[in-house]
Amino acid sequence: MLEMKKLSKIYRTDTIETHALSEFDLEVKRGEFLAIMGPSGCGKTTFLNVTGLLDTFESGTYLLDGKDVSNLNDAEMSRIRNDKIGFIFQSFNLIPDLNVFDNVDVPLRYGRRSAQERKKAIEQVLETVGLRSRIKHYPSQLSGGQQQRVAIARALVNSPRLILADEPTGNLDSQMAGEIMDLLGQINQQGTTVIMVTHDPDLSARAARTVHLRDGRIVGLQPETRAPLHEQVNAPSNSEATC
Amino acid sequence: MLSYLLRMAVKSLKRNPILSALIVCGIGLGIAVSTTFITTYHLMSSNPIPHKSDSLYYVEMDNWDPARGWNDDKPGAVPNQITYRDMIEIMKSNIPTHQGGSFKGSLYVYPPAQVARPFKVVARMCFSDFFALFDPPFQYGSIWPRSADKGPEQVIVLDYETNQKLFGGQDSVGKTVRVEDRDFVVAGVLKPWQPQPKYYDPHNGAFEKAEQIYLPFEFLRPWELHSAGNTSGWKNFGENFKEYLASEAVWIQMWVQLDSQKQKEAYRDFLNAYVNGQKKLGRMLRPTNNKLLPVMEWLKEEQVVPEEATSLMLISLLFLVVCALNLIGILLGKFLARAPEIGVRRALGASKRAIFLQHIFECEVVGILGGALGVLLSLLGLRAINTLFEINFRFHLDVKMVAAAAGLALVAGLIAGLYPAWRICSIQPAVYLKEQ
Numbered sequence: 001m002l003e004m005k006k007l008s009k010i011y012r013t014d015t016i017e018t019h020a021l022s023e024f025d026l027e028v029k030r031g032e033f034l035a036i037m038g039p040s041g042c043g044k045t046t047f048l049n050v051t052g053l054l055d056t057f058e059s060g061t062y063l064l065d066g067k068d069v070s071n072l073n074d075a076e077m078s079r080i081r082n083d084k085i086g087f088i089f090q091s092f093n094l095i096p097d098l099n100v101f102d103n104v105d106v107p108l109r110y111g112r113r114s115a116q117e118r119k120k121a122i123e124q125v126l127e128t129v130g131l132r133s134r135i136k137h138y139p140s141q142l143s144g145g146q147q148q149r150v151a152i153a154r155a156l157v158n159s160p161r162l163i164l165a166d167e168p169t170g171n172l173d174s175q176m177a178g179e180i181m182d183l184l185g186q187i188n189q190q191g192t193t194v195i196m197v198t199h200d201p202d203l204s205a206r207a208a209r210t211v212h213l214r215d216g217r218i219v220g221l222q223p224e225t226r227a228p229l230h231e232q233v234n235a236p237s238n239s240e241a242t243c
Numbered sequence: 244m245l246s247y248l249l250r251m252a253v254k255s256l257k258r259n260p261i262l263s264a265l266i267v268c269g270i271g272l273g274i275a276v277s278t279t280f281i282t283t284y285h286l287m288s289s290n291p292i293p294h295k296s297d298s299l300y301y302v303e304m305d306n307w308d309p310a311r312g313w314n315d316d317k318p319g320a321v322p323n324q325i326t327y328r329d330m331i332e333i334m335k336s337n338i339p340t341h342q343g344g345s346f347k348g349s350l351y352v353y354p355p356a357q358v359a360r361p362f363k364v365v366a367r368m369c370f371s372d373f374f375a376l377f378d379p380p381f382q383y384g385s386i387w388p389r390s391a392d393k394g395p396e397q398v399i400v401l402d403y404e405t406n407q408k409l410f411g412g413q414d415s416v417g418k419t420v421r422v423e424d425r426d427f428v429v430a431g432v433l434k435p436w437q438p439q440p441k442y443y444d445p446h447n448g449a450f451e452k453a454e455q456i457y458l459p460f461e462f463l464r465p466w467e468l469h470s471a472g473n474t475s476g477w478k479n480f481g482e483n484f485k486e487y488l489a490s491e492a493v494w495i496q497m498w499v500q501l502d503s504q505k506q507k508e509a510y511r512d513f514l515n516a517y518v519n520g521q522k523k524l525g526r527m528l529r530p531t532n533n534k535l536l537p538v539m540e541w542l543k544e545e546q547v548v549p550e551e552a553t554s555l556m557l558i559s560l561l562f563l564v565v566c567a568l569n570l571i572g573i574l575l576g577k578f579l580a581r582a583p584e585i586g587v588r589r590a591l592g593a594s595k596r597a598i599f600l601q602h603i604f605e606c607e608v609v610g611i612l613g614g615a616l617g618v619l620l621s622l623l624g625l626r627a628i629n630t631l632f633e634i635n636f637r638f639h640l641d642v643k644m645v646a647a648a649a650g651l652a653l654v655a656g657l658i659a660g661l662y663p664a665w666r667i668c669s670i671q672p673a674v675y676l677k678e679q
Contacts, residue, residue: 045673049673049676052590054589054590054672054673054676055671055673074594074595074596075594075595075596078589078592078593078594078595078597079592079594081589081590081591081592082591082592082593083592087590087591087676089587089676093583093586093587093590093676095584095587097254097257097258098254106587106588106591107591107592109244109247110588110591110592110593110594110597111592154591158592166676
């Protein structure tokens with residue numbers, strides 16, 4: 001699904017250079033559920049931004065679906081984000097003055113689907129996340145868990161191949177967090193690649209593989225990757241790349 | 244997509260209605276001021292006879308003092324009226340389709356005692372061709388025949404108001420009107436007619452009222468009628484009326500209708516030949532400089548649109564630009580406050596171009612709303628001008644000016660929105676996604 005080789009990302013100010021990602025190597029297979037862990041400032045979010053084509057990188061190569069993305073222009077990157085990538089954020093990032101329908105509609109508006117197709121896709125995806133009945137509600141009228149479900153519906157509505165989740169349960173209580181993780185598990189089981197940044201080892205335990213970052217590098221050896229969730233018959237205990 | 248952009252723009256405006264109202268008022272004020280002054284300029288400089296303005300020519304010839312030109316400040320300028328003797332001579336040409344000199348006179352009308360007391364009128368002393376040249380619309384009757392010019396016959400054309408006053412608005416053709424010491428038979432009555440500007444004779448105010456009665460030119464002789472308009476001369480006008488008519492005094496407005504280039508060239512040759520002939524007689528000793536000015540050029544030469552109107556229009560446009568520039572800061576703040584939302588939209592697949600268009604569209608919606616407000620305010624502004632300044636001219640908005648206001652509103656929206664829209668589409672989405 002994606003392959004990064006010796007990828008480096010540096011943030012510069014007048015006086016200091018920060019290597020957010022350094023000589024970063026990672027390969028993620030299609031349908032994999034990958035958890036990214038590490039202390040604050042280790043480069044997790046930078047990794048997600050670069051992976052999601054929201055940020056550029058200085059050197060190295062990044063192949064997404066076999067395509068080198070290093071020389072794409074803004075329109076091409078936007079098209080890929082729209083077609084292939086779904087984002088889920090810790091604070092949901094719903095647009096407050098749009099109702100559930102319109103929030104889920106946002107990515108579809110940047111595609112080329114007819115109004116009828118959009119409506120059908122939105123209703124279908126809201127059915128999947130169990131919020132069909134809340135279609136006219138505004139974010140402020142929903143609980144945190146429901147808002148995150150809407151955000152997941154928004155991420156899924158274009159049927160992306162890759163879901164990037166940045167601490168998707170960080171603002172939820174444990175029960176809600178469990179529900180959201182179940183939902184992500186279901187999405188992954190249907191063949192969608194999921195990369196999730198988390199601080200919570202219990203959540204990372206749900207992923208097929210966990211990568212630990214420190215100072216912009218993957219630390220320790222990556223153990224053998226388990227089969228993607230949708231290919232597992234009985235989920236074995238989690239394996240991790242250790243620091 | 245347009246309906247979506249419109250919905251997003253309306254939602255954005257509703258988000259902070261007071262700020263939105265301020266922005267709309269800012270544009271509205273700029274549009275109101277600029278539309279008001281552009282309208283005054285537009286109406287003052289509009290073509291008063293568009294269907295034939297390119298075939299009507301005002302005739303000028305230089306009969307002025309050989310030692311000193313007509314206007315020291317304008318080299319090449321010639322007198323802006325002609326003498327009686329020159330008018331009589333050049334009207335012998337059969338080249339123009341229509342032609343005629345005319346001037347404004349002041350006369351008394353004596354209605355029957357039971358109708359009204361005698362009153363003073365402004366008369367246009369003219370030839371039959373005056374009506375063919377300038378096409379005033381007739382309510383009753385028609386122009387007098389050319390033959391009546393020669394007698395002259397005692398015929399008269401009344402304007403609408405005078406006919407109302409004398410005959411209660413009835414068809415008065417064939418009835419008589421006493422002017423000075425003679426009875427004139429009504430040949431025709433005009434519909435309300437007020438060319439704006441009064442292009443055939445703007446010398447005493449381009450926006451003054453048209454004349455109340457029209458009489459054959461040659462009645463100036465029995466009445467020894469002098470012009471009630473401008474008369475200029477560089478020699479003594481003479482001891483008596485006969486000498487006055489033969490003098491170098493200029494007081495007649497001479498117009499010709501030349502429908503083709505060939506006709507125009509032939510008439511120009513005719514004028515040159517006439518002036519050369521006069522030179523041999525010891526007149527018109529300045530360099531030959533005959534002018535045939537089409538209507539719009541004539542109005543430009545006469546500076547019918549006051550310089551103040553032009554200046555006010557330019558200042559009002561600058562004011563609109565300043566209003567738009569002032570809004571840049573407000574719009575920038577408004578848009579940047581929305582950066583987290585834009586970060587989300589970018590993450591979900593919006594290109595920079597899509598974000599730019601969304602915000603420019605919003606600015607144009609603001610511009611249109613401001614434009615609508617501006618048009619309403621400019622109606623009040625024009626009403627105020629009509630009330631404050633006592634000129635015989637009603638300033639009003641026409642379709643062209645409303646369209647111009649809409650165009651200006653869009654331009655103002657664009658000026659105000661370009662930089663803020665560019666800034667918001669250039670934000671680094673990753674920065675704002677984490678902040679939200």
